[in-house]
Amino acid sequence: MRFEGDPMDLSISPYLQGNYAPVTEEKDFGPDELKVEGQIPKNLLGAFMRDGPNSAFQPNHYVYPLDGDGMIHAVYLQDGKAAYKNRWVETSHLQTERQFNRTLYGSVGKMLPVPEEVIEAGGEPNPVRNTANTNILYHGGKLLAMWEGGFPHLLNSDLSTVGLYDYDGALQPGDALTAHPKICPATGDLISCTQRWDSANYWVQMFDKNAQHKKTIEVPFTRKGIIHDLQITENYVVIFYAPAFHDMARAMRGEDPFSWEPEKGTKIFVIPRNGSEDIVTYETEAFFSWHFCNGFEKGGKIIIDYVWINSMPFTQTQGTGVEKQPRRMYRMELDTKTRSVTNEQFSDVFCEFSRVDERRMGKSYRYGFAASSNRSWGDAHGYNCTGRYDFNTGETVLHEYGSEANAGEPVYVANPDSENEKDGWLMCFVYNPGEGQFLSILPAGDFSSGPVAKIHIPSRVPNGFHANWMQGLTL
Numbered sequence: 313m314r315f316e317g318d319p320m321d322l323s324i325s326p327y328l329q330g331n332y333a334p335v336t337e338e339k340d341f342g343p344d345e346l347k348v349e350g351q352i353p354k355n356l357l358g359a360f361m362r363d364g365p366n367s368a369f370q371p372n373h374y375v376y377p378l379d380g381d382g383m384i385h386a387v388y389l390q391d392g393k394a395a396y397k398n399r400w401v402e403t404s405h406l407q408t409e410r411q412f413n414r415t416l417y418g419s420v421g422k423m424l425p426v427p428e429e430v431i432e433a434g435g436e437p438n439p440v441r442n443t444a445n446t447n448i449l450y451h452g453g454k455l456l457a458m459w460e461g462g463f464p465h466l467l468n469s470d471l472s473t474v475g476l477y478d479y480d481g482a483l484q485p486g487d488a489l490t491a492h493p494k495i496c497p498a499t500g501d502l503i504s505c506t507q508r509w510d511s512a513n514y515w516v517q518m519f520d521k522n523a524q525h526k527k528t529i530e531v532p533f534t535r536k537g538i539i540h541d542l543q544i545t546e547n548y549v550v551i552f553y554a555p556a557f558h559d560m561a562r563a564m565r566g567e568d569p570f571s572w573e574p575e576k577g578t579k580i581f582v583i584p585r586n587g588s589e590d591i592v593t594y595e596t597e598a599f600f601s602w603h604f605c606n607g608f609e610k611g612g613k614i615i616i617d618y619v620w621i622n623s624m625p626f627t628q629t630q631g632t633g634v635e636k637q638p639r640r641m642y643r644m645e646l647d648t649k650t651r652s653v654t655n656e657q658f659s660d661v662f663c664e665f666s667r668v669d670e671r672r673m674g675k676s677y678r679y680g681f682a683a684s685s686n687r688s689w690g691d692a693h694g695y696n697c698t699g700r701y702d703f704n705t706g707e708t709v710l711h712e713y714g715s716e717a718n719a720g721e722p723v724y725v726a727n728p729d730s731e732n733e734k735d736g737w738l739m740c741f742v743y744n745p746g747e748g749q750f751l752s753i754l755p756a757g758d759f760s761s762g763p764v765a766k767i768h769i770p771s772r773v774p775n776g777f778h779a780n781w782m783q784g785l786t787l
């Protein structure tokens with residue numbers, strides 16, 4: 313008989329198998345150990361880093377994409393050469409499990425009480441695991457592994473973990489900092505938000521370019537929504553409040569904490585960044601979204617490009633397949649005079665993990681990029697292409713890495729010697745059966761001849777979540 317807390321049957325989750333399966337080792341490879349096809353652009357100095365779930369111990373329950381211990385995979389580039397490293401984020405939950413050599417905590421979809429002997433031994437008493445598995449960001453000299461349910465973890469450039477980071481006390485106990493802040497290209501400010509497990513409210517948080525806290529704007533809500541990403545424009549912060557809810561009291565009783573109530577529609581909140589004007593709410597039919605692409609203001613309208621999903625793409629119940637429902641690039645226009653909303657599909661390509669040249673964050677722009685697919689998928693969804701979405705021409709262009717390949721979030725890396733969107737590169741980890749694992753460097757302006765460089769990694773890099781380019785960061 314299986315007891316709650318015992319390791320689960322892995323076969324019921326496609327997101328723990330194939331290239332979703334965790335790796336068991338931390339590795340280091342220097343330039344002599346990495347085979348490079350093509351040429352790494354010599355003017356790139358910094359690191360490509362990606363976070364993702366990588367359970368250290370066999371879990372007792374697993375809700376993709378919400379669970380799994382965070383692991384960072386990093387490729388450092390300098391003088392046209394590369395080095396690789398992967399490390400777990402050493403959270404207090406993971407360290408406690410290491411001490412007991414087994415899984416101790418439940419999942420975000422099925423909480424378990426922390427065993428008495430763990431608390432008596434001084435282990436982490438909080439049943440909510442800070443996974444640190446969602447995003448990794450470098451801002452104000454701080455390298456942070458982020459998860460939207462708690463504090464970020466501060467890391468060193470060699471991926472060793474310093475510990476939880478509260479921005480010198482700006483974050484209060486219980487504050488949960490989003491994994492999707494945006495950096496304003498005009499000011500260098502980090503526009504972020506906090507939510508709490510014990511409140512439905514939402515707080516926009518701003519930090520200056522030196523990571524010093526600058527401003528808080530409170531947004532009152534009556535019910536805790538699942539709000540994953542935020543978008544900035546020149547004057548506003550825009551968030552989607554979909555009818556997707558999480559009830560912590562139900563989670564603590566071991567019940568399904570998630571609910572999807574489409575009759576309530578999706579609300580769009582437009583929050584003035586200066587904090588002094590009223591927040592304006594727009595309403596439309598229900599949809600869910602994990603990720604924005606970009607947003608900007610033009611002629612009395614606020615234009616938002618994002619990845620649309622029909623409904624909440626996860627559940628406590630294993631193996632439903634709900635995670636792989638189609639996603640599409642959409643353009644939403646909010647008319648600030650009439651308060652009307654138009655929301656139209658931009659492309660019929662299956663996509664997720666949308667990104668942009670971040671020098672144009674919040675401003676008018678031409679190209680969006682996203683992990684994209686030109687095939688249908690079986691047990692797990694996946695993306696075998698990098699897609700370029702041209703908002704000037706309406707055209708979608710794909711670069712396919714292989715029919716069975718899986719390509720991660722494409723991060724736009726600016727060419728330090730050019731302001732042109734076309735002159736940068738898209739970097740992502742790719743796993744292609746038969747070819748192996750590599751970091752792809754694809755020219756943003758020319759998808760036709762493929763990557764200018766493939767940096768082959770001798771060990772596996774599982775599919776993961778968000779990545780960023782850390783300009784100037786070295787080992």
Ligand SMILES: [Fe+2]
Nearest residue numbers: 540602603778
């Ligand atoms: Fe995300």
